[in-house]
Amino acid sequence: MKTDTPLTPHAGRLVRVSLDESSVGVSPLQEAERARAIDDLQAEAWFVPVLRGVAAPDGGEYDLHLSVSENRLVFDVRRTDGTKLVVHVLALGPFRSVLRDYQLLVASHAAAIEDGRDARLQAIDMGRRGLHDEGARMVVQRLDGKIGIDFATARRLFTLLCVLQQRG
Numbered sequence: 001m002k003t004d005t006p007l008t009p010h011a012g013r014l015v016r017v018s019l020d021e022s023s024v025g026v027s028p029l030q031e032a033e034r035a036r037a038i039d040d041l042q043a044e045a046w047f048v049p050v051l052r053g054v055a056a057p058d059g060g061e062y063d064l065h066l067s068v069s070e071n072r073l074v075f076d077v078r079r080t081d082g083t084k085l086v087v088h089v090l091a092l093g094p095f096r097s098v099l100r101d102y103q104l105l106v107a108s109h110a111a112a113i114e115d116g117r118d119a120r121l122q123a124i125d126m127g128r129r130g131l132h133d134e135g136a137r138m139v140v141q142r143l144d145g146k147i148g149i150d151f152a153t154a155r156r157l158f159t160l161l162c163v164l165q166q167r168g
Helices: 028-044 093-115 118-143 151-167
Strands: 012-019 047-051 060-069 072-079 084-091 147-149
Touching: 012 028, 012 047, 012 151, 028 151, 047 060, 047 084, 060 151, 084 118, 093 118, 093 151, 118 147, 118 151, 147 151
Parallel strands: 012 060
Antiparallel strands: 047 147, 060 072, 072 084
């Protein structure tokens, strides 16, 4: 992230993370992934909104609402009292290929579990992790200069993007 203010490992904290209500009620596996990603983000995310080109002050606590609107991913960042800080809207086009490939691997993973094919599961898991990492790198890149995040936070945000896209 390119800002004048140095970022620290404990620069900001997500107190509450929510998704558009239409994302609730997806498959049980996706629901479990969604819940785990949100819990992890609220427990240990590294999250720093950039306001007018400057990173928000250290120790900030934020609420984040994610949604998809008109083929765009919306990051609505607020203070914990509900005051709007910033809304960033990212085009989903650059994510399409990795999202599609990731969803195909998730479906293949479910089929391999049903078939009891352990060797195939290992190969699918490796591919899935690779695509998840690629998606996380894209999240970091697309949020550069908007929201400072670490790689672990980006991976969890990519998980939530997958859930939002699956529902859409």
